[in-house]
Amino acid sequence: GAVVSQHPSWVICKSGTSVKIECRSLDFQATTMFWYRQFPKQSLMLMATSNEGSKATYEQGVEKDKFLINHASLTLSTLTVTSAHPEDSSFYICSARDGWRTEAFFGQGTRLTVV
Amino acid sequence: GQQVMQIPQYQHVQEGEDFTTYCNSSTTLSNIQWYKQRPGGHPVFLIQLVKSGEVKKQKRLTFQFGEAKKNSSLHITATQTTDVGTYFCVSAGGTSYGKLTFGQGTILTVHP
DSSP states (O other), rough: OEEEEEEEEEEEOOOOOOOEEEESSSOOOOSSSEEEEEEETEEEEEEEEEETTSOEEEEEOTTTEEEEEEEETTEEEEEEEOOOOGGGOOEEEEEEEEETSSEEEEEEOOEEEEE | OOOEEOOOOOOEEEETEEEEEEOOOSSSSSOOOEEOTTTOEEEEEEEOSSSTEEEEETTTTTEEETTTSSSEEEESSSSSSSGOEEEEEEEEETTTTTOOOOOOOEEEEEEE
């Protein structure tokens, strides 16, 4: 199957700093990628849809200025958590769907801890 | 994607027992996908169901899509400790680039 690589797998940062998470499709081009957030023992909540070459589409209730998404190429999307606070601590996962496949492929996820 | 409700939230079984998780929608679904997420891992695609009344099997796993395309189920026969994880039903929308809407998931624990 297709491979989506996410980096870093975990990060600890101080409150008030920014953190960038990268999501790469390694063997296919992804015009659309998705960013999810997951709290312990809960489901994945879609945060935004990342569109190559255009602005991301954010879900209701997600702060655009706090969660900056950039999709500069067909294989890379980045999520930057700006001015992070402890309540932003969570598991962030990206996914992408290859054009002709049915399933979505997920990155390994990034566990963010803000102290 | 269309909203899907999934039950139960938790299921504890003894190894060898069967397990079933159910997924329901108030609207007709274009299709339903199932994913498994191991503890600490990321979701991995299991299967997609598209046709009304469709039944698909993968070894000990049986997936069903309701006749009205409003419900689905995943049944595992004779669970093993390797089946531990969270199982999600997912509404995948009608396009290849459509967003996925996850059900709440069922966390399966298998006691040896």
